[in-house]
Amino acid sequence: MDRDTLTYLLRSGKFLCYDPIALERNGSGGEEEEDEDREFRPLFDSPHLTHTVFFKEAMRDDEDELHVTTRAMIVFNSENASEGGASVNAEPDLLEDGLKKWFGGRATIELSFHDRNVLEALCRTPTFDPFFLMAQRRDIERDRGVDAAYFELDPKTSNAVREIIGRRAKELVMLALGPDAKMDRVDATIHALEDAIWTCETNNRTGRLFKSLGIPKKDINRVLFAWKGIAYYEFLYTSFADEYADFLGWLRSEESIPKDIKHIDSRRADAITSRRRVAMGAMRSYYAHASQILDEHSSAYEALISKGQPEPFQRFLLSAPSLFETLGLSIGAFGHANNAWRTLTNNGRRMRRKTEALEPFFRFLASLAVPDTGR
Secondary structure (H helix, E strand, O other): OOHHHHHHHHHOOOOOEEOHHHHHHHOOOHHHHHOOOOOOOOOOOOHHHHOEEEEEEEEEOOOOOEEEEEEEEEEOOOOOHHHOEEEEEOOHHHHHHHHHHHOOOOOOOOOOHHHHHHHHHHHHOOOOOHHHHHHOHHHHOOOOOOOHHHHOOOHHHHHHHHHHHHHHHHHHHHHHHOOOOOHHHHHHHHHHHHHHHHHOOOOOOOHHHHHHOOOOHHHHHHHHHHHHHHHHHHHHHHHOHHHHHHHHHHHHOHHHOOOOHHHOOHHHHHHHHHHHHHHHHHHHHHHHHHHHHHHHHHHHHHHHHHHOOOHHHHHHHHHHHHHHHHHHHHHHHHHHHHHHHHHHOOOOOOOOOOHHHHHHHHHHHHHOOOOEOOO
16 A cells, blocks of 8 residues: 555545544543543553554455455554554454564464454444444443543434434334334334344344344344444435535546646556546445445335335345445445545645646545455
8 A cells, every 4th residue: 555545544534444543642532631530541452453553445255245354554653654554454363463473473462352352343343433333332342441532423423323213113113013002012112123223232122023024033133233334324325415426526527637637648647547447436336336225225114114015124134234334335435535535625625636636546546446356
C-alpha cells in the first residue's frame, strides 16, 4: 500500500479503518474528559497491539463469492500511522504468530484471553462503526472492561436505527398474533422483539416467533445481529443518498478528468485514465450490491406484511448473516470513497483538480476494488 493510499484510509472515516491509537492518545473525550482522576482503560492488554491499526478487506473466492477479512497493521511509528507498518491477518492465532515474527520471535509474546476476545469481535463485524462495537461489547468485555470511548454512539443515529427496528417489529408481531390478540400481549411482544433485535439475543417472548419464521434456535442470535446491522446500513444508505449521488455524478463526469491532462505525457495520462475506469467500476459495483440487498430485504418484508407470504422473508433472514457482511463492506467502501472525495474537492466546492491531486485519489479508490482471486 502506497503512502497516499494509506493516508486516505486513515483520514476517511470509521467504516473500513479502525485506529485505536487515536483514542489511546486522546483519552475518552466528551463530558467525562473533565474527570482528571478517571483512568483510561485501553482496548488491548498487549502493548504491541496498542500500536496496531485494523482494516477491512474484500476478496472473491473460486466460486466468485465475496468475503470480508480483517487485517492488522503493526505501525512503524506509533505517533504517525501513515508511515506504514507490517500487515498480517487479524485472526488471533495468525496475529500472534505475526507479532512474534515482527518482534524477533519472542516466545514471551502471547495474547491474553481478553485480547483474543477483542480481536474475535473486530473480525466478526463487517465494519468498525461504534454501533457494531457496542453490539459486541459483552463479548469484548468478557474478561475485563474497556473504556466507554470505544463504544460512543451518535444518539441521533442510534434513535433512527431503533425507530426502523421498532416499526418493522410492530408490523411483524401484529401479523403473527393476528387481529384477535389482546393489545397488552401485542405491545409486550413488540417491545420484546425490538429488544431482542437491539441486544442481538432472543428472550422468552420471541423464541416462539422465530420458530414460526423457520429460524433454527442455534442461528437466532446471528440472525438478530445481522437484522440489526441491516437496519443500520439501511439508515446510512438512505441518509447519504444525496451525497452518494453527488459523488457518483462527479466520478462519471468530465470534472473527474485532470484539467491538465493535455499537458502530461501519454503514458501518465493512460495510467490515470485506467485507474479512473477501475474506480468507476468499483463504486458502481458496491452501490449496486448494496441497493440489491436492501431491495431484497424490502421486497421480502413487503411480501410477508402485505401478501401474507412468509417464505421470502424466511429465506432472507436465514441468509442475512452473509448478506449483512457484504452489505457492510459495500456501504463501508462507498463511505470511505465519499469521505475521500469530499476531502479532495473541499466538500464539492473545488470540483476540477490537476493530475497531481487526482493520481493518489484514484489509486485510493482502486485499492477499494475487490480483487479477483478465482482461478
